[in-house]
Amino acid sequence: MSYQTLAQTRDQLSWPIRKSDLLGENFAQVRAINQQGSVVKELYINRYGYPFAQTFLLSFDGKPTALAD
Numbered sequence: 001m002s003y004q005t006l007a008q009t010r011d012q013l014s015w016p017i018r019k020s021d022l023l024g025e026n027f028a029q030v031r032a033i034n035q036q037g038s039v040v041k042e043l044y045i046n047r048y049g050y051p052f053a054q055t056f057l058l059s060f061d062g063k064p065t066a067l068a069d
Helices: none
Strands: 005-008 014-017 028-033 037-045 051-059 064-067
Antiparallel strands (some): 051 064
């Protein structure tokens, strides 16, 4: 089953998102959307110049929860 949901930006605009859409300034990728929320993987360069990946669940109440990769 394929889910679609809405994401709200800081300026109160709502955008529909689906699996594999990109979000945010670091172009985090939506990996899955389920009944708990959206699973997002963000790739970025840390302050020491090393690449870093973080996967988290963005629940429907807007609170991110870190997940193990």
